[in-house]
Amino acid sequence: MRIICLFAFAVAVSFFLSSTPASARFFPNITSIPPWLNATHGAWDSFRNLSGCHPGEKADGLSKLKNYLKHFGYINSSSNFTDDFDSDLKTAIETYQKNFNLNVTGDLDPETVQQIVRPRCGVADIVNGSTTMNSGKTTQSSNATHIHTVSHYTFFPGKPRWPQYNRDLTYAFQPENELTDVVKGVFTRAFSRWSAVTALTFTQTDSLADADLKIGFFVGDHGDGEPFDGLLGTLAHAFSPTSGRLHLDGDENWVVSSDITEATETSAVDLESVAVHEIGHLLGLGHSSVENAIMYPTIPSRTRKVELASDDILGIQELYGTNPSYNGSTSTTTPSSENEGDTVYGSSAQISGSLWGFKAAMAAGFGLLLVL
Numbered sequence: 001m002r003i004i005c006l007f008a009f010a011v012a013v014s015f016f017l018s019s020t021p022a023s024a025r026f027f028p029n030i031t032s033i034p035p036w037l038n039a040t041h042g043a044w045d046s047f048r049n050l051s052g053c054h055p056g057e058k059a060d061g062l063s064k065l066k067n068y069l070k071h072f073g074y075i076n077s078s079s080n081f082t083d084d085f086d087s088d089l090k091t092a093i094e095t096y097q098k099n100f101n102l103n104v105t106g107d108l109d110p111e112t113v114q115q116i117v118r119p120r121c122g123v124a125d126i127v128n129g130s131t132t133m134n135s136g137k138t139t140q141s142s143n144a145t146h147i148h149t150v151s152h153y154t155f156f157p158g159k160p161r162w163p164q165y166n167r168d169l170t171y172a173f174q175p176e177n178e179l180t181d182v183v184k185g186v187f188t189r190a191f192s193r194w195s196a197v198t199a200l201t202f203t204q205t206d207s208l209a210d211a212d213l214k215i216g217f218f219v220g221d222h223g224d225g226e227p228f229d230g231l232l233g234t235l236a237h238a239f240s241p242t243s244g245r246l247h248l249d250g251d252e253n254w255v256v257s258s259d260i261t262e263a264t265e266t267s268a269v270d271l272e273s274v275a276v277h278e279i280g281h282l283l284g285l286g287h288s289s290v291e292n293a294i295m296y297p298t299i300p301s302r303t304r305k306v307e308l309a310s311d312d313i314l315g316i317q318e319l320y321g322t323n324p325s326y327n328g329s330t331s332t333t334t335p336s337s338e339n340e341g342d343t344v345y346g347s348s349a350q351i352s353g354s355l356w357g358f359k360a361a362m363a364a365g366f367g368l369l370l371v372l
């Protein structure tokens with residue numbers, strides 16, 4: 001009896017640990033985020049303590065920063081990192097500063113740290129050691145501290161794209177996420193921004209297995225070597241063509257409508273803004289150093305950024321050509337329903353997730369043990 005119950009407990013725990021798709025936290029509007037969820041600590045807040053750190057110094061947290069820079073392609077070394085501000089770190093920071101249009105100082109000056117702690121996409125800026133963001137472009141002119149380059153869109157190495165015979169793409173959602181139509185509608189709008197400027201079309205299908213593009217919310221380690229990190233930090237990631245996988249961090253406080261710029265919660269993230277960016281990756285765009293481009297890697301929380309910039313449009317049209325009905329405007333505004341969630345949902349919020357499921361499993365498991 002004891003063995004059976006312990007086994008049942010183990011099965012319950014392992015099921016919820018391996019069942020990574022999460023029903024993420026969605027909020028119809030900013031006022032519906034409960035105060036207890038308004039955590040002030042994002043995944044990278046501790047980096048703020050490193051502000052003012054210089055080469056040659058030693059400081060707690062520099063090893064973690066090196067791991068961060070390694071993840072996004074700025075450090076190639078795979079050795080165990082120390083808390084020393086060594087020359088490799090200085091070089092990585094200089095490259096980072098070029099890509100983000102910062103003064104190239106090699107120091108952890110306040111502007112650099114402020115950029116580093118911003119929520120961002122989990123896709124690396126430098127893939128397989130190469131990039132055509134600022135740091136990989138030809139320098140036009142430079143002085144001691146600032147390098148001027150011509151910035152524009154980038155592609156993944158090898159310039160992968162969807163083949164000519166498959167430009168009418170289908171997309172589907174992880175069934176386990178049990179997304180509402182309002183949340184799915186956010187992605188429909190995000191796709192429409194890209195189809196407006198290219199000959200690509202996007203059609204929702206119920207079959208995840210058959211879909212070209214597979215969208216899901218996950219928490220923590222979810223089996224692709226790119227674990228999510230909880231609140232803020234990395235928000236989402238997507239894979240280059242023709243993988244079709246788009247993953248979002250189920251631990252974020254996703255706002256699906258309402259004016260997010262009025263949010264006082266530091267953790268509120270606009271779902272459509274992130275969706276438009278990640279779809280760019282699904283189609284073959286890499287990160288751009290152009291700050292107003294959708295494909296810029298970071299987005300401050302409480303920010304809405306959903307319209308393609310000319311940089312994004314030129315990039316995607318280089319891959320797929322233009323939409324015959326595209327009028328050349330740089331605006332891709334679509335009929336938006338900024339406030340529809342207010343009326344659809346009222347103030348109710350759907351709060352669930354695999355962590356909640358995990359806690360329930362733990363409770364059920366311990367319940368079983370207590371019955372013994």
Ligand SMILES: [Zn+2]
Pocket residue numbers: 121122123277278281287297
């Ligand atoms: Zn990205």
Ligand SMILES: [Zn+2]
Pocket residue numbers: 218222224226237247
């Ligand atoms: Zn993933």
